[in-house]
Amino acid sequence: MAQQVIKRLIDDLDGTEAEKTVPFSIDGVAYEIDLSADNAKKLLAGLSPFIEHARRAGGPKRRQARATSSRERSADIRAWAKARGIKVNERGRIPATVVEEYERAN
Template identity: 45%
Template sequence: MAVKTVKILTDDIDGTEADETVAFSLDGKDYEMELSSDNAAALRNVLAPYVEKARRVTQPARTSAKPASRGKSESGLDIPAVRAWARSNGWPNLSDRGRIPREIQEAYIAAGN
């Protein structure tokens, strides 16, 4: 016997059955909420004068994976060289992996490397 599960969305404003998920952003934060057709239309009507005057922002395409660093930090430093320098200059607790603390990077650069 097959069992079919049906997910019923509930309107986040009034608790009735929702017809859609509405996504929006404000002050750099993204939001989503489930709304009935009437409440979705009401939200769009309230925002319409602001949307009409606003500039549309396009975002660059997101990549699915961050490329490997190949031994270089974001600032272009040679990570193995920074680790070797740090250990020989009083930073014995630096791990073999992971991010190199900014203060070590700054000390490395200040030492003329």
């Protein structure tokens, strides 16, 4: 027997048909609300002045910082290994044994 399941979103504000679920977070608490296109526009319009002056939490800068320090560490390990005659590829993953030797030595 076949079944067809239909999921309908109902706007949480006015009970009309909703078009999407909008996630947002305030004071460290995450929320979701189902809204029609009109109500979603009203929400964004109301938050717009605050969004324009806000900064993103966690964004790419943190990831870049970690990636940069990771790249620098890899470069240090490669240079250390080459100075000791240990063969290491210029790119890609450094063998765990080489990393362990580096950590023991430093």
